[in-house]
Amino acid sequence: MLLFWRKGYEATTMNDLVEELGLGRGSIYAAYGDKHRLFVLALGRYLGHQTTLLDSALGDTGPVLPHLRDVIDRLLAADAACTGAGCFSVNSIAELLPNDAEVAELARRSLQFAEDAFTTQLERAARSGELSPAIGPRDAAHLLVTTVQGLQIMRKADPDPARAAACLDSLFTLLAPTTAPTAPTPAPAYATP
Amino acid sequence: MLLFWRKGYEATTMNDLVEELGLGRGSIYAAYGDKHRLFVLALGRYLGHQTTLLDSALGDTGPVLPHLRDVIDRLLAADAACTGAGCFSVNSIAELLPNDAEVAELARRSLQFAEDAFTTQLERAARSGELSPAIGPRDAAHLLVTTVQGLQIMRKADPDPARAAACLDSLFTLLAPTTAPTAPTPAPAYATP
DNA sequence: TATGTTTTGGAACGTGCAGTCCAGAACGGT
DNA sequence: ACCGTTCTGGACTGCACGTTCCAAAACATA
Structure with a gap:
């Protein structure tokens, strides 16, 4: 499925896929239906993998922001395995949007999942004072998801990983509360009221 | 050129373009060369238009952040004219990236221009105390460009303009310096031992 | 109007596409 | 070992693609 990833839907031909999968055309059609279905399946797998990565990585203890940052770094690194192809x-x-309803539905669900997962984490961050009071958890999560999408575009134009890292640094700096009094936040021992 | 915009490069056929431009095939090839050159020309025009919009809108007086916000709103609105097609x-x-060097060069130049223009503005903002001291003008500009790219992706998945506006609100809130003594901090007091 | 030149746009071309088909290989039950 | 069933993959099909070509229309000059 790397071809769909690297070259996109239209630019990938069935001949390419035959070569990549090592199967005959007939077998591919028998197993997966047509080209579009195959694409949707591939995208679904990819999104499932990303979702799993997110789901398993986000816990409910410890400092939130550094962990969140780490998870995003890992997501970006996973995409970077396919050099220059982005996400x-x-x-x-x-x-394919807005002309492909099936892909739209997949993408929407995945984005919603990410935003929800981030929101949960950031709600915890807000409770423990790790999140700037200037922004609510849901808004912060939405901004985070949006910026990561933007990062994926920017990386295709400039693959230097340092640029992406710097951008995330900036955002996470802004998301943290103004670091005046409680600089290191040693233990997030928060009480349940 | 709306077709390239709406459907992308591969999915747009020369037949489509003949119909859109109202010219014969021969005329198109005589005037513009092949399909790829035509695409590059169209993208160049689009980027030129965007650049002009940016260039003419950014002044050197008055409050920076609201103006910047306004300019970005106008850029988004210009794209929204082509409903659902994004940017x-x-x-x-x-x-097309990373497989198309010509498009890559165009895109890179345009992104660089936007970042530079934003940087100039944000330097002024920093001088007048409009920008949070937590972030430098260049980093803020890079983050801004990245987030706008992300916004363009998000809008394709969810065209609701309110979502994009809310996202920009969040970012600009974070970019502003902490508003005085932060009155409404309902911070659930966590103990620093 | 007559003539040399440019422009137009539809017909035609070769290629490569997505998708189908089927002879034979691989497999499994007995 | 036999044979009914499933699976495999290369040959094939019709079609639509990007591109080229050229007769005729439009234009310019005098």
Whole structure:
């Protein structure tokens, strides 16, 4: 499925896929239906993998923001394995929406899941004072998701990982509360009221 | 050129373009060369238009952040004219990079221009105390450009303009310096031992 | 109006596409 | 070992693609 990822839907031919999968055309059609279905399946797998990564990585103890940052770094690194191709999901949204309802539904669900997961984490961050009071958890999560999407675009134009890291640094700095009095936040021992 | 914008490069056929432009095939090839050159020309025009919009809108007096916000709103609105198609530049980056050097060069230049323009503005903002001291003007500009790219992706998945506006609100709130003594901090007091 | 030149746009071309088909290989039950 | 069933994959099909070509229309000059 790397081809769909690297070249997009339209630019990938069935011949390419035959070569990549090592199967005959007939077998591919028998197993997956047509080209579009195969694409949707591939995208679904990719999103499932990303979702799993997110789901398993986000816990409910410890400092939130550094952990969140780490998870996002890992997501970006996973995409970077496919050098220069960016994020399969972002590429698909850009290429096929708003003309492909099936892909739209997949993408929407995945984005919603990410935003919800981030919101849960950031609610915890807000409770423990790790999140700037200037912004609510849900808004912060939405901004975070949006910026990560943007990062995936920017990386295609400039693959230097340092740029992406710097951008995330900036955002996470802004998301943290103004670091005047309680600089290191040693223990997030928060009480349940 | 709306077709390239709406459907992308690969999905747009020469037949489509003949119909859209109202010219014969021969005329198109005589005037513009091949399909790819035509695409590059169209993208160049689009980027030129965006650049002009940016260039003419950014002044050197008055409050920076609200004005910047307004300019970005206008850029988004210009793209929204082509309902649901998002941003031609973002779509092209996602579809054709890293396999198209010509488009890559165009996109890079345009992104660089936007970042530079934002940086100039944010330097002024920093001088007048409008920018949070937590972030430098260049980093803020880079983050801003990145988030706008992300917004263009998010809008394709969820075209509700309110979502994009809320996202920009969040970012600009974070970019502003902490508003005085932060009155409404309902911070659930966590103990620093 | 007559003539040399440019422009137009539809017909035609070769290629490569997505999708189908089927002979034979691989497999499994007995 | 036999044979009914499933699976495999290369040959094939019709079609639509990007591109080229050229007769005729439009224009410019005198």
